Amino acid sequence: MEIRRIGGIVLIIVGLGIAYTGYTMSGSLGNQLGEAISGSPSDSVMIRYVAGAACAAVGAFLAK
Numbered sequence: 001m002e003i004r005r006i007g008g009i010v011l012i013i014v015g016l017g018i019a020y021t022g023y024t025m026s027g028s029l030g031n032q033l034g035e036a037i038s039g040s041p042s043d044s045v046m047i048r049y050v051a052g053a054a055c056a057a058v059g060a061f062l063a064k
Contacts, residue, residue, distance in 0.1 A: 004062055011059025015052045024046025
């Protein structure tokens with residue numbers, strides 16, 4: 001039971017790290033230029049947002 005909770009906390013931290021990486025990528029000059037042209041964030045940024053949220057959600061489920 002305790003290992004499950006620790007694993008959940010680790011997943012929350014990893015998920016937040018992945019989402020933060022996507023956030024910092026979205027602020028890069030190349031990505032902002034691409035977003036200005038296409039009107040939407042790049043696929044790599046969106047993948048990091050979704051993967052980070054999913055990882056944090058699974059971690060929250062396990063940590064409860």
